[in-house]
Amino acid sequence: ASSSSDSTAIETLEDNPDGGCHIYRNGYYGSSLSIVDGILEVNIIQMTSVQTTKSQAENSLVDFVVTCQGSLPTDVCTVVSDPTCQVSKSVVCDPVTVTDECLLTIRRAFEEPGTYCINITLGDDTSQALASALISVNEGECT
Secondary structure, three states: OEEEEEEEEEEEEEEOOOOOOEEEEEEEEEEEEEEOOOEEEEEEEEEEEEOOOOOOOOOEEEEEEEEEEEOOOOEEEEEEEOOOOOOEEEEEEEEOOOOOOOEEEEEEEEOOOEEEEEEEEEEOOOOEEEEEEEEEEEOOEEO
C-alpha cells in the first residue's frame, strides 16, 4: 500500500450578499490517495464430505478449504448453482475473521445428491475475488 499527496490551486468566486460585489478567494486544495492491494486471488484447495449420523438432518455437508492472496477477507459468499453455473439454487453470505494468513474452511449443506457449480467469493471493504468449482455430491461423499 502506498499513498501520494497532490495539491491543486483553486480560485472560487462568491457573491457578497451585503455589497453586491464579488469576493475572490485563492488557495490550494489538497487530497490524498491510498492504493491497496485488495484480494488478488482465491483458490479452493480441498473439498471434503462431513460424516453425519442418520439422526442428523438428511443434508449432505461439505467443507471447502479456501486460500487467498493479498488483503485478508472480511466476508465470504457461496453461490450454489446448477452444473452450467447459470441457475442459482442458493446464496449464503457470512462475515469471517482471518488473522494471519488467508486460509479458511467453509461448510455448506446440499439438500440432495447431484452435480453443482460452486462460486466462493471473498471480499473486504475495497475488493472481491472469486473461485469456482464443479462438485458432485453423493450421499456421504463428494467428488
